[in-house]
Amino acid sequence: MISIGKESFFISIKKPTLINQFFTHSLHAKHNNITFNTYTGTVTEIIRSEHMSIELKNIAKTYDNKNWILKDINTKIETGEFFAIVGPSGCGKSTLLRMIAGLIPISSGDLQIDNRSVINLPPRERNLTMVFQDYALFPFLDVEANVGFGLKARKMPELKIKKRVAHALELVDLTALKTRKPRELSGGQRQRVALARAIASDAKICLMDEPLSNLDAQLRGKMRSEIRELQQRLGLTLIYVTHDQIEAMTMADRIMVLNNQQVQQVGSPLDIYQHPSNSFVGTFFGTPQMNILKAHCPHTHNQQLIIDPFLTFQSPLDLPAGDYFVGVRPVDFDLTTHVTRTNAFVRSVEYLGNEFIIYIKLDDSAEIRVVTSEKIDLNSNERVLIRPKNKFFIFDHSGKTISFMKGVQNNGRTSKQETQAIIQ
Numbered sequence: 001m002i003s004i005g006k007e008s009f010f011i012s013i014k015k016p017t018l019i020n021q022f023f024t025h026s027l028h029a030k031h032n033n034i035t036f037n038t039y040t041g042t043v044t045e046i047i048r049s050e051h052m053s054i055e056l057k058n059i060a061k062t063y064d065n066k067n068w069i070l071k072d073i074n075t076k077i078e079t080g081e082f083f084a085i086v087g088p089s090g091c092g093k094s095t096l097l098r099m100i101a102g103l104i105p106i107s108s109g110d111l112q113i114d115n116r117s118v119i120n121l122p123p124r125e126r127n128l129t130m131v132f133q134d135y136a137l138f139p140f141l142d143v144e145a146n147v148g149f150g151l152k153a154r155k156m157p158e159l160k161i162k163k164r165v166a167h168a169l170e171l172v173d174l175t176a177l178k179t180r181k182p183r184e185l186s187g188g189q190r191q192r193v194a195l196a197r198a199i200a201s202d203a204k205i206c207l208m209d210e211p212l213s214n215l216d217a218q219l220r221g222k223m224r225s226e227i228r229e230l231q232q233r234l235g236l237t238l239i240y241v242t243h244d245q246i247e248a249m250t251m252a253d254r255i256m257v258l259n260n261q262q263v264q265q266v267g268s269p270l271d272i273y274q275h276p277s278n279s280f281v282g283t284f285f286g287t288p289q290m291n292i293l294k295a296h297c298p299h300t301h302n303q304q305l306i307i308d309p310f311l312t313f314q315s316p317l318d319l320p321a322g323d324y325f326v327g328v329r330p331v332d333f334d335l336t337t338h339v340t341r342t343n344a345f346v347r348s349v350e351y352l353g354n355e356f357i358i359y360i361k362l363d364d365s366a367e368i369r370v371v372t373s374e375k376i377d378l379n380s381n382e383r384v385l386i387r388p389k390n391k392f393f394i395f396d397h398s399g400k401t402i403s404f405m406k407g408v409q410n411n412g413r414t415s416k417q418e419t420q421a422i423i424q
């Protein structure tokens with residue numbers, strides 16, 4: 001029901017745009033104060049209430065008032081976005097998610113949902129739902145009761161609960177198993193019950209903490225696409241915590257990388273892969289890991305980065321003399337065999353079905369991983385020549401990215417203009 005002044009209207013609104021048209025064209029009441037069920041506000045506010053963005057403003061966390069687990073966390077997660085938080089174990093991913101959920105307090109900063117601060121609101125008033133790593137199912141309740149538990153606690157009428165639960169179970173393809181207890185289900189099915197519970201709650205924001213980590217690799221792959229598909233279909237704003245870079249890469253619209261208490265980078269999977277902000281982000285994404293090699297630039301205004309007499313890189317920028325790091329993904333090397341002039345030796349070769357990982361040792365003990373799909377017959381200690389394909393990153397001594405180059409598919413040379421165009 002909507003009331004404007006003394007008049008009341010019953011309308012059913014599926015899309016914010018409809019309410020907008022309704023008021024601008026029929027009632028010309030765009031700036032009037034109106035009531036929508038129990039919610040009062042201007043039309044614009046009500047339209048926005050359909051949107052569920054989350055803003056983290058200078059969020060910081062300490063558990064003991066001494067050590068900061070997280071500092072300066074700033075980002076805005078848009079309505080309907082699949083947002084992954086990734087980082088190594090212990091970097092504070094779960095802590096951040098629990099603060100958003102309201103399960104633990106924020107030490108400083110502000111958290112806004114739909115442009116309103118929620119730091120003083122308990123979890124149940126934040127219009128969100130959470131899926132935990134261990135699914136948090138009640139062992140003594142069957143699937144149907146587990147999915148409807150939250151709705152019952154909110155005292156929703158029995159018939160409405162039944163309808164919602166049935167719909168959620170249908171969406172995750174569990175209708176046939178609704179009378180089973182959690183112990184009678186496989187890991188993947190339990191995970192689907194947890195998903196169904198989140199769907200049934202009808203919250204527009206869903207938080208997931210490593211929801212697939214208890215599943216085997218094959219099932220994980222299947223569930224990844226199922227969760228992504230559901231998120232899209234329901235238009236959920238989804239925050240997904242994982243330490244698995246592949247999960248983040250394949251599922252998320254955007255990724256936040258956390259390390260050393262801070263945000264290292266926020267961006268789309270492709271952006272993060274192609275333009276890592278530092279060597280940590282560069283090595284975190286991609287398997288096998290990006291090679292990070294110590295390099296030296298001998299003279300200021302020079303473009304040569306020397307790793308070894310037989311392995312040098314031509315920087316696209318003039319560099320001051322000094323030490324740098326060069327980052328090269330394993331697929332971005334060319335390998336030549338049957339050579340004599342080189343300091344690189346094969347240490348071992350791993351065959352992965354359709355490609356080989358070749359571990360190569362340089363004189364100065366650095367080890368380089370090279371991936372090739374060409375059929376290759378190499379022996380340990382065989383000499384090889386490795387040459388970069390002109391697709392590499394330069395990091396300064398602290399690991400910050402100075403430049404990257406896009407790969408060139410021609411003869412390996414890039415013109416100055418092309419180079420400038422692709423350097424950030």
Ligand SMILES: Nc1ncnc2c1ncn2[C@@H]1O[C@H](COP(=O)(O)OP(=O)(O)OP(=O)(O)O)[C@@H](O)[C@H]1O
Nearest residue numbers: 063064069087088089090091092093094095096243
């Ligand atoms: N209740 C607590 N009291 C004190 N320290 C805590 C508490 N919970 C977590 N920590 C610490 O905070 C840091 C971040 O923990 P958190 O669980 O958020 O990391 P994470 O990135 O989710 O790790 P993982 O990937 O291993 O789950 C860790 O050093 C952890 O020991």
